[in-house]
Amino acid sequence: MDTRRKLIILADAAKYDASCASSGTSRRDSSDGLGLGSTEGAGICHSYAPDGRCISLLKVLLTNWCTYDCLYCVNRESSNVERARFTVDEVVDLTLDFYRRNVIEGLFLSSGIVRSPDYTMEQVIEVARRLREVHHFRGYIHLKTIPDASDELVLKAGRYADRLSVNIELPTADALRALAPEKESAAIKRSMARIKLQQDDHADGIAKRARSMPAAAAKPVAPPRFAPAGQSTQMIVGADASDDRTILQTSATLYGAYRLKRVYYSAFSPIPHASDALPPRPAPLMREHRLYQADWLMRFYGFAQDEICTDDGMLSLDVDPKLAWALANPAQFPIDLNRATRERLLRVPGLGVRSVERLLMARRARSVRRADLDRLRVPVAKVLPFVALPDHLPKDGDRLPLRRRAESDSGAGAGERQSDLFA
Structure with a gap:
């Protein structure tokens, strides 16, 4: 061949x-x-x-x-x-x-x-x-x-x-x-x-060689790569x-x-x-x-693995797991973007690691307002139903379209569930 x-x-x-x-x-x-x-x-x-x-x-x-x-x-x-x-x-x-x-x-x-x-x-x-x-x-x-x-x-x-x-x-x-x-x-x-x-062992070898060499000495030879x-x-x-x-x-x-x-x-x-x-x-x-x-x-x-899935042990196929968690835990919201810790901000749907870092930097200078979110390249439509700002408070119905989308996961148009494959 x-x-x-x-x-x-x-x-x-x-x-x-x-x-x-x-x-x-x-x-x-x-x-x-x-x-x-x-x-x-x-x-x-x-x-x-x-x-x-x-x-x-x-x-x-x-x-x-x-x-x-x-x-x-x-x-x-x-x-x-x-x-x-x-x-x-x-x-x-x-x-x-x-x-x-x-x-x-x-x-x-x-x-x-x-x-x-x-x-x-x-x-x-x-x-x-x-x-x-x-x-x-x-x-x-x-x-x-x-x-x-x-x-x-x-x-x-x-x-x-x-x-x-x-x-x-x-x-x-x-x-x-x-x-x-x-x-x-x-x-x-x-x-x-x-x-x-x-x-x-490789990491320990590097650390030991670094400790054993005087500060003014030549750079120690690293152990073989692994x-x-x-x-x-x-x-x-x-x-x-x-x-x-x-x-x-x-x-x-x-x-x-x-x-x-x-x-x-x-x-x-x-x-x-x-x-x-x-x-x-x-x-x-x-x-x-x-x-x-x-x-x-x-x-x-x-997030811990036991808080991401739904009650049946599966992830929603219609919405991402972060949004699904937020909709299942309404008592956690709204989150104040000007006061919340980094860990809390990371739980907001639509906010990624980079977005959170930009928010933390911005609020060091002054209070973050609704108009600032666009300049910080935050996906406003996803974020606003879950956050509070000096000039914004979410209304009771803001999350309703998102909840309807999540609930459709169990409807006739939803993707196949794992249990269906073994029916």
């Missing part, structure tokens, strides 16, 4: 992995003439998928052969799909060729499991090693860590990669046992813990009966226990010759979008 055909097969096979980003790493470039590539993205041509995702990495599998038989995976052992396998040199050459033509800014590499987790991980790492050490590639590299790979291999992967990721796959251990019998939730979390420990962009994971949404509250609880636990940079959510899509254990229809893409919004609220807005 020629390389072009392999690329068609293995790039398509990699499209189901959503945990593909190129942010958060240290800045590197080749302006000194000693290497190739950059992590800053200058001069890179970005393309966009139909769903709006930015594609700037060569995103491929080393192979779609796999010894595992995960029911939700199109590349499972029992799947009747065309198989292909790259050599290490082919992936290296493709990465360098695409980079030189300004098509990509780095590499996202995953793989099906062949022979054993350690063997597969060795092959994945060898691609990154050759790019870094042989070709002095300074662009972005994201490697998918194979659960149950040895500690030594995890350490080696982090030395070459900017980001590592291990997919948690499903929200609960029971769901994983039912749909992916060869995988263990405990093994996946052990891999995450190994990455976190290596990150902690995945400076951290680690991420992915959950499939809608392949099992877990509600949104369960999914967000799992995400909150992962963020707290393993300091993940991101949890990615991927709406389940039916695959050919699927098992009867899977729902016959895809999960609504809006549900995936709402989970990302709720995830953002947990990470940057001070």
Whole structure:
């Protein structure tokens, strides 16, 4: 099979992995003439998928052969799909060729499991090693860590990669046992813990060297780098009966226990010759979008996962979770924009982190009034029903259109609920 055909097969096979980003790493470039590539993205041509995702990495599998038989995976052992396998040199050459033509800014590499987790991980790492050490590639590299790979291999992967990721796959251990019998939730979390420990050791090494050097001495030599962009994971949404509250609880636990940079959510899509254990229809893409919004609220807005969902454990498909929370908690409003704390302001629908910072800066000089909101680029229509100003108090009926929209979530025109998929 020629390389072009392999690329068609293995790039398509990699499209189901959503945990593909190129942010958060240290800045590197080749302006000194000693290497190739950059992590800053200058001069890179970005393309966009139909769903709006930015594609700037060569995103491929080393192979779609796999010894595992995960029911939700199109590349499972029992799947009747065309198989292909790259050599290490082919992936290296493709990465360098695409980079030189300004098509990509780095590499996202995953793989099906062949022979054993350690063997597969060795092959994945060898691609990154050759790019870094042989070709002095300074662009972005994201490697998918194979659960149950040895500690030594995890350490080696982090030395070459900017980001590592291990997919948690499903929200609960029971769901994983039912749909992916060869995988263990405990093994996946052990891999995450190994990455976190290596990150902690790297940070401790930097701190110790800084403390041990006199102030006037030369800058201490930093310990070897380890995945400076951290680690991420992915959950499939809608392949099992877990509600949104369960999914967000799992995400909150992962963020707290393993300091993940991101949890990615991927709406389940039916695959050919699927098992009867899977729902016959895809999960609504809006549900995936709402989970990302709720995830953002947990990470940057001070919301706890147990206060975001509705009573049935789901997120509203018709309104964003922040507005849904505000409508469900009318006693919290209106909020005085000139007196409220930053934490309270972040709870106002329509106010983002940047908007709140602009408000806090503005009110240091004088009292903020209704006319100031336009100058501060605040979305007035969203904000006014929930705030009080010297020249504005919301009326009882201001939130009525918003409430009607939220209540329509249970009406005939609403999107599919997760429970419908398993009816």
